[in-house]
Amino acid sequence: xxxxxxxxxxxxxxxxxxxxxxxxxSATALSAAFVVGPGFLAASNAAWATExxxxxxxxxxxxxxxxxxxxxxxxxxxxxxxxxxxxxxTKEAAPDIEQGIRLLNAAARLKQYDNYLSIGWERDRVKxxxxxQSTPFFQRIRGGLVTGLYNQKALWPLFGYxxxxxxxxxxxxxxxxDINWL
Amino acid sequence: xxxxxxxNDNNVVVIIGTGAGGGVLANELAQQGVSxxxxxxxxxxLPQDYVNDEWESFGQLAWTDPRTTSGDWxxxxxxxxxxxxxxxxxxxxxxxxxxxxxxxxxHEWKSATHYGEVEGANxxxxxxxxxxxxxxxxxxxxxxxxxRTGGREGLPGCNNYLVFEKGAKALGYEEVSTGRMAIxxxxxxxxxxCRQTGFCFQGCKWGAKWSSAYTDIPRGExxxxxxxxxxxxAARILHGDDGKVTGVEYFDQDGNLQMQQARVxxxxxxxxxxxxxxxxSASSMFPDGLANSSGQVGRNYMRHMTASVYGIFDxxxxxxxxxxxxxxxxxxxxxxxxxxFVGGYEMETLALGLPFMAAFLNPGAWGREFxxxxxxxxxxxxxxxVGEDMPQETNRITLSDSVKDQFGLPVVDVHFSDHPNDIAxxxxxxxxxSAIYDAVGATRTLPTPPxxxxxxxxxNRMSENPGDGVVNQWGRAHDILNLYVSDGSQFTSGAxxxxxxxxxxxxxxxxxxIVGELASKNL
Ligand SMILES: Cc1cc2nc3c(=O)[nH]c(=O)nc-3n(C[C@H](O)[C@H](O)[C@H](O)COP(=O)(O)OP(=O)(O)OC[C@H]3O[C@@H](n4cnc5c(N)ncnc54)[C@H](O)[C@@H]3O)c2cc1C
Ligand code: SF4
Numbered sequence: 001x002x003x004x005x006x007x008x009x010x011x012x013x014x015x016x017x018x019x020x021x022x023x024x025x026s027a028t029a030l031s032a033a034f035v036v037g038p039g040f041l042a043a044s045n046a047a048w049a050t051e052x053x054x055x056x057x058x059x060x061x062x063x064x065x066x067x068x069x070x071x072x073x074x075x076x077x078x079x080x081x082x083x084x085x086x087x088x089x090t091k092e093a094a095p096d097i098e099q100g101i102r103l104l105n106a107a108a109r110l111k112q113y114d115n116y117l118s119i120g121w122e123r124d125r126v127k128x129x130x131x132x133q134s135t136p137f138f139q140r141i142r143g144g145l146v147t148g149l150y151n152q153k154a155l156w157p158l159f160g161y162x163x164x165x166x167x168x169x170x171x172x173x174x175x176x177x178d179i180n181w182l
Numbered sequence: 183x184x185x186x187x188x189x190n191d192n193n194v195v196v197i198i199g200t201g202a203g204g205g206v207l208a209n210e211l212a213q214q215g216v217s218x219x220x221x222x223x224x225x226x227x228l229p230q231d232y233v234n235d236e237w238e239s240f241g242q243l244a245w246t247d248p249r250t251t252s253g254d255w256x257x258x259x260x261x262x263x264x265x266x267x268x269x270x271x272x273x274x275x276x277x278x279x280x281x282x283x284x285x286x287x288x289h290e291w292k293s294a295t296h297y298g299e300v301e302g303a304n305x306x307x308x309x310x311x312x313x314x315x316x317x318x319x320x321x322x323x324x325x326x327x328x329x330r331t332g333g334r335e336g337l338p339g340c341n342n343y344l345v346f347e348k349g350a351k352a353l354g355y356e357e358v359s360t361g362r363m364a365i366x367x368x369x370x371x372x373x374x375x376c377r378q379t380g381f382c383f384q385g386c387k388w389g390a391k392w393s394s395a396y397t398d399i400p401r402g403e404x405x406x407x408x409x410x411x412x413x414x415x416a417a418r419i420l421h422g423d424d425g426k427v428t429g430v431e432y433f434d435q436d437g438n439l440q441m442q443q444a445r446v447x448x449x450x451x452x453x454x455x456x457x458x459x460x461x462x463s464a465s466s467m468f469p470d471g472l473a474n475s476s477g478q479v480g481r482n483y484m485r486h487m488t489a490s491v492y493g494i495f496d497x498x499x500x501x502x503x504x505x506x507x508x509x510x511x512x513x514x515x516x517x518x519x520x521x522x523f524v525g526g527y528e529m530e531t532l533a534l535g536l537p538f539m540a541a542f543l544n545p546g547a548w549g550r551e552f553x554x555x556x557x558x559x560x561x562x563x564x565x566x567x568v569g570e571d572m573p574q575e576t577n578r579i580t581l582s583d584s585v586k587d588q589f590g591l592p593v594v595d596v597h598f599s600d601h602p603n604d605i606a607x608x609x610x611x612x613x614x615x616s617a618i619y620d621a622v623g624a625t626r627t628l629p630t631p632p633x634x635x636x637x638x639x640x641x642n643r644m645s646e647n648p649g650d651g652v653v654n655q656w657g658r659a660h661d662i663l664n665l666y667v668s669d670g671s672q673f674t675s676g677a678x679x680x681x682x683x684x685x686x687x688x689x690x691x692x693x694x695x696i697v698g699e700l701a702s703k704n705l
Pocket of ligand 1: 198200201202203204221222223224238266267269270271272273274275276278279280281282283383415416417450451452453455456459503507579636637638668669670671680681682683685
């Protein structure tokens with residue numbers, strides 16, 4: 001999956017037939033980070049939006065937050081986490097995911113929060129996740145992220161990783177031994 | 183030119199598997215005029231087909247048919263369905279391998295003698311020794327064009343190596359170099375020189391690294407004496423009333439069962455599939471499986487004591503630039519029980535790309551301790567540790583009683599638990615590995631658990647006495663005159679060194695022996 005599964009509001013207003021302003025008008029805030037509307041999830045500042053087909057937009061938003069809390073990288077934008085879990089937005093997967101997120105919200109309520117997304121600090125969300133970490137749902141999401149998140153080519157440069165080098169003749173003439181601080 | 187042999191040609195030597203052992207044996211026999219049919223379960227991929235992308239390449243080349251696991255090793259929990267990382271393709275795991283090519287140390291051929299009684303270990307001396315193997319090692323080094331042997335230059339050191347070398351020297355280590363590698367430092371033997379592209383594990387697109395896929399196999403085929411049937415998976419070895427093997431049943435590329443008659447059968451499917459095949463070939467005459475009168479088929483499974491250490495620094499290293507395994511420290515490879523364990527270990531640089539690092543750094547881990555380490559990926563240096571593990575009778579390959587493969591044959595269950603000696607050695611290595619990076623100013627070190635097994639050894643071991651093992655000093659089954667084992671499963675002990683040079687040397691020696699036996703009509 002690539003970052004192209006995204007609707008970039010800034011770049012492609014025509015794609016979903018909505019301008020940024022219209023989008024925000026039809027949306028309601030879900031947390032500090034997300035807004036939802038009919039069939040879509042967007043960043044609160046509408047920097048991006050994605051259609052949600054099989055899952056409830058609230059469920060999908062919670063899943064994205066959960067993904068970030070499992071593998072938090074502050075320099076990695078939400079779109080990569082959205083891409084990483086987008087594959088669960090199918091008819092086949094949706095029932096299990098809805099069920100899993102219900103479980104997650106119930107775990108949050110046990111700790112006196114309204115729901116998972118309403119928890120302000122990552123540390124407190126992690127405490128909720130810890131109560132679920134041996135469940136098949138948590139393990140499925142975590143396991144899927146290992147490739148779903150880190151195998152996105154567009155994400156590699158954010159970690160400095162350069163990927164294949166054969167097409168450029170390898171690093172023999174391009175810095176394989178350029179370390180200068182030893 | 184592939185030489186087509188008839189299925190009912192009972193004059194051919196049938197080799198099962200075309201990796202380090204089978205691929206070399208096939209070519210060596212073909213060069214000496216012996217007719218060979220090699221059956222290979224995987225497909226054919228050449229440098230132009232290799233993909234420099236970790237997961238995509240894994241999907242292309244790795245053996246991903248089901249396997250099951252048990253025992254207390256962490257791999258059984260982290261990678262329950264993937265106990266080993268080995269290849270299913272023409273050329274076998276020599277497409278994936280990093281190229282480190284080391285000889286055993288003399289004492290390692292005689293581990294029982296040198297290490298004495300080690301509780302719980304099933305140590306045994308090899309029926310061969312360093313003097314016997316020296317000329318074969320020389321031939322193997324020449325075949326693979328191993329650097330720092332035969333007058334060949336070493337490879338230049340990449341960033342990952344330079345960090346490692348500096349730390350090693352700071353600690354007073356002396357045997358530190360870019361190692362003996364089956365990777366060309368200069369064009370040689372129709373293979374290009376290494377371009378430091380950094381995807382040695384994914385198949386070298388320059389052909390700088392030796393692999394039987396593009397050397398021994400096509401050269402053997404060019405003689406007209408070797409036919410390689412790819413996507414042909416051996417299912418059962420058949421035998422006659424006299425107890426000699428007569429042929430091999432296999433599933434061809436269309437899934438149809440075929441039977442190739444044979445004068446001699448050589449098993450070289452790596453240390454899971456070779457014993458599996460012998461066990462799956464059980465008959466009324468051999469109810470416990472072929473060549474198993476000792477009960478040792480599948481036992482004494484070794485996977486080397488392994489671990490990794492990554493160091494994080496405050497400045498970039500870019501370890502992925504350059505050869506994957508780019509250097510070695512050998513000072514700890516000696517046998518010195520004062521360290522609290524028998525045998526020794528090698529430290530070798532290792533670099534993983536970001537996708538594999540995420541999967542292997544600390545499988546199952548999540549949260550900031552894990553992700554902040556990955557955040558520093560660019561500033562990481564890494565090493566792999568490989569040491570001698572103890573053979574244990576209970577570490578073994580058995581047939582699964584519940585899981586079957588696509589052909590309906592029972593898959594292997596891999597049972598492994600660390601021996602206390604393995605654990606003591608790993609802890610020592612974690613300490614030394616971390617100290618190396620600390621000496622260069624690491625801000626954090628990461629003692630990383632073993633990956634799925636890349637070195638799989640010992641499950642059809644060589645022994646002097648037929649009661650102690652499966653094959654004799656030639657890799658010939660004690661029980662069956664015309665059945666051979668030609669891969670890493672014949673290892674009596676694992677030694678500290680990466681195994682492939684030894685597998686190749688043994689295959690060359692075995693070829694010479696088989697040619698002699700054929701000539702003198704003993705086969
Ligand atoms: C990532 C990686 C890095 C490595 N680095 C090094 C290194 O630097 N140095 C080193 O010495 N070693 C290294 N190794 C190990 C090395 O690759 C193996 O030791 C060596 O290739 C084993 O040789 P083999 O002949 O036993 O089996 P393989 O080379 O694995 O060949 C076995 C072949 O048999 C085929 N086969 C299996 N069952 C059947 C069947 N029933 N019918 C037909 N065909 C079958 C398989 O498909 C395979 O092609 C590495 C391995 C890996 C995976
Ligand atoms: S680093 Fe060298 S040996 Fe490894 S894949 Fe690249 S060219 Fe081949």
